[in-house]
Structures are given as structure tokens and as C-alpha cells.
Amino acid sequence: MSLPEFADVAAAAKRLDGIALRTPLLENARVNAMLGGRLFIKAECLQRTGSFKLRGAYNFLSLMSEAQRRSGAVGWSSGNHAQGLAEAGRLLGVKTTIVMPADAPALKVANTRASGAEIVLYDRVKDSREAIGREIAARTGATIVPPYDHAWILTGQGTAGLEIVDQARALGATLDAVAAPCSGGGLATGIALAVKGLSPSTSVHAGEPAGFDDMMRSLAAGEKQTNARLSGSICDALLAPTPGDITFPLARDLLGPGLVVSDEEVLDAMELAFREFKLVVEPGGAVALAAALTGKMPVKGRTVAVVCSGGNVDHETFARALARRAP
């Protein structure tokens, strides 16, 4: 199996031109002074559908053949991949079917349906979403669009990394390090392909929530490790059990040591993003920022960019983040 390369990310960027928003790279003088360095936030929470997932899904559907597109696409996701895939389908005129848990937040189900996707609900306890998705694919001829472990997906996500390097250069900055949230590793490895291609000396790191640090442990061990649990972090977007078969070898080649943060550190990062950057960031989207704010990814004396990868957070959870600091 040949792994995707920098050129594949560059090609994806052409497909996404005019489709994906070129999200801003933000910095804040007060936060820089506090950290003693220069911190950039790549605000992918402002991306269409509220997360970076549109990039990979749109790139994937664009690369399907005409015949495949006519037969539709199917995916399973409780959150951001569902919305990204559904919207990519709407934009490209590809019928999408999304398998979602029956207890998914009503807003996420409604948002996915609003893009024109057909929703198939399953029972988290009794059913296998993969089995349901594969049955739909077999019956209808729809193409399965995996959430991360596919070259077309991760190179699409990587286009955010091209923008980060380009935007930092325009601001006169050379990046010492870039960090991105990591679940299965599609975003982190895609960004690593992009960043390493443009700026080989920049280190790239994957951020994970405590207890779901399979990538960090896999990188340390040199082989894939699995999380003990499947749920139990506030970071609902980052619960994949183990790195992918494509993302792990890429990660081993391209990523520096992993970064792990607690739920409390994530809530604090969300509060800072609210207060200083005026951004709504979801828990899973804030892990790389949390790593920078806590010093786990050092910023002092350096120039660092973190991806805030999504903003699809419910009102109650956001209120919890606000409550971390009195006005």
C-alpha cells in the first residue's frame, strides 16, 4: 500500500478552492505576552459545517467516479463527519446516507438532515453502525466514505495545513511547531504531510484527551495501541479506539511526540478561546490549544500554530466552559 504524499494534499487544495473557507489564522497580543511566544489559532471552527470535516469529505466525493457518484455515498458518524459528508453531498449533488446513533444530539441529526442526507438511526448498545453502513452499501451500491483512514480523506483535511504555513509566512512568521486534535489521525497526518512538505523543520503534533491517547501511546510504542474505553471524555469528537492503518504509518513517519490534556484543561481552553479570540470551539476542537496553554506544547520563545478544529458544541457544555472563570 502506497501512502499519500504532499502532492496529493496540493491536488486536494485545488479541488477545495472556492469551496472550503480559507479560515483565518488568528493571534492575540495579550495571549502572546502571557505565553512569552507567538501563538496562532487556525480557526477551523469557522469552516462550513462548523468543522474541518468538509475538506476531506468534499475531496473524497470529488474523486469518486461519475458512476459511483450516481450510486451515492454512505458514512457513519455521530457528529462532524456526518455534517461534513452530508454538506459535501449537497454541494456535489451526491445522495448521502448517514448512519447515526439514535441518542445523537437532536441538533446534529437535524443539521445533517438539513443538508439533504438520509439519516438511518441505530442503537449504540445493540447495533453495529459499520454493519448497518456496509449493508446499505452492498444493497444500494453506495460508496462507503470512512471518517479518517483513507488517503482521499486525510489529504483533504491536510489542506488546512497548507493554509497555516502560507498564512504564517504572510505574517512574517516561521513555525516551530503545529498541533492538531487527533481522533483517528486524519487531520493530524494530513496537516503533517502539508506542513512537512512546505516547512520540513516544523514539528507536527497530535493532541488527544486523557484516557483516549491511543496515538500518543502508539507513537511511543512504535505500534498501534488501543484505548481502554469507548466513551467518557467531554471530547466527543475524539473517541476513535485506535489509529488507522494508513494514518498510523504516516504518523510514525511525520509526527513528533503526542500531547495529552485533561477535560478540565479543555474547558479552560474553550473559555480562553471565547474570551480572547471570540471563537466558539467544541471540546475536541480545543485539545491542541489546551496543550499550548498548559505548556505541554511549549510556546515560550517559539512560534506555534494550533488547529481549533470544530465548533459544534451544545449550549450546556459551552456554559460549563464559561463557568470556569467568573466575568
Add this chain to the structure above:
Amino acid sequence: MSLPEFADVAAAAKRLDGIALRTPLLENARVNAMLGGRLFIKAECLQRTGSFKLRGAYNFLSLMSEAQRRSGAVGWSSGNHAQGLAEAGRLLGVKTTIVMPADAPALKVANTRASGAEIVLYDRVKDSREAIGREIAARTGATIVPPYDHAWILTGQGTAGLEIVDQARALGATLDAVAAPCSGGGLATGIALAVKGLSPSTSVHAGEPAGFDDMMRSLAAGEKQTNARLSGSICDALLAPTPGDITFPLARDLLGPGLVVSDEEVLDAMELAFREFKLVVEPGGAVALAAALTGKMPVKGRTVAVVCSGGNVDHETFARALARRAP
């Protein structure tokens, strides 16, 4: 007195190039479908210092002579102008003194001080901030930087309008209307100069909170009107008592009918900005968006841009907006 012109806005844009963030122009497929038209948000809440005010203040300080700059600048503001002026001073090496009410939110005072400004506190009941500011100017030779009623200020704010038209065109959109929040009218008239210069058929409107609709009533009456009250709206940034001597003639020449929204409509707009656009918008920053969402500024069948002008909102007020809709 000659009024500022389009060319002055274009010149300000050159001064602000690389200084002011080119904030994104965002849209959302679901919101567009809900409104039956195309709605853009100019996200000036993401601007450095959390509001558009940096644009005008930086333009003003840039245009001061070397001798004036050495004597410093003084302004009075409880909020966004304070932070914008202080940060412009820091960037240009001009000492700034800001007269702020003693009961201003601690965070705003701290933020202003963090930019290196000297803070002079006054008592809202007993003192006149103008008198204090003028005394400082007379004693130190500092130049007074007014919050809105000056050509250098409003043409700086207008640079956001150049970006709106340019960004909309890049998205293939021709704007039927643009709306911006209005207190003294600096932002709205600056944007009108810019937008009318590039796209004469686009109408431009000022949005105000109910009870503080002096601009709307002044436009309707053809002469300056004054608000009955000086406080009592959630929109703390939009409480100027009457249009300016420069902004009003510009407004009369360039603006369409005014738009007025209630505090409840503002909170609903803040909630929608959170949920759909992942933006933190302060109450005063959300009035134009509120006008679009309520149909007071019609979007159906049209293409409309609204400026969300700031994001400097305290935690408690933002939590009130979140509570407008259960998750």
C-alpha cells in the same frame, strides 16, 4: 467643513494593510435556507482587540504628525474604543491615556492597561469624562482621539466596507444591502462611503437598539435627534446620545432607513451567531444581524451583508444569550 470621501477610505486601507486583520465574510447554508436569501456576516468580532475600533484608532494615530505622536494621545471610552486606541498606541509607539468609568468591567480596564495605556478612572455620576480628557490634553499636549466624529476615525472604520464588497465579489455575490451597528455613526458612515464607492446600487443601513435609535429618527426627521436616556440597553457599545456633526451629514447622504431591534432580538441573534457561525458577538455587535434575522432588514430573495462589529461580551451576558434556546 468638507466631508471625507471614498478616496480617504482607500488611503486608510493602505495604512491598515498588514495591521488590521482581514476578517472573514462568513455564510451558512442552513441560515440562508431559513431566510430564503443569502446572508453574509463580516466577522469584525475577530478583529484585533475584539472589535472594529482598532481600524479607526490606528488610522488616526498614523495620520498624526511626528510631533503630535511624541506628545501622546488621549481618549475616553468604557469599552471598545479604549481597547482599540490603546492597542493602536502600542503598535505605533504612541503613549495613550484612556479615561474610563470607575465602574467599567474589570476585564475591559485590564485589557486596556495590558496594551500599555495609562488609565484614568472617573466617577460616572460626579465627573465629566470629556472635561477630564480635555484637561489631560491641555496639560500634556496629548491629541484627543474622538470615538467616532472625525474623518480619520470613520474612514478607518470604513476599510471593513471595502473588504465586504471585495470578499462578496470573490464569492460571486452582488450585495443588495449592507447593515452595520450604529452608536455615533462612525462605522456605519465609513462603511457607507466604502460600499457606495464600489457598489453604488447597494443600500447601507445603520442598526440601533430600541430606545437608542437617534440615528434612525434623525434620518427620518432630516435633523439630529437625541435619545431620551443614556443607559438601559444591553447594547453597552451603542449608547451615544446623538449622531455626530460629521457622521450625520454623511449618514443623510448615504444611508437608507434605520433599523431598530429589541434587547431580546439581540440576544437571539447572539445565540444564532454562537450556534450557526461559531462566533462570539457582543450585544451591540449583533444589532445588524438581529435586524436581518427578524426581517426588519429583508433577506428573502436578496443578498445582504451584516457587520458583527465586536465580541467583547462578559461571560454572564453570553450565558443569557445561550439560555435563549435549549440545546
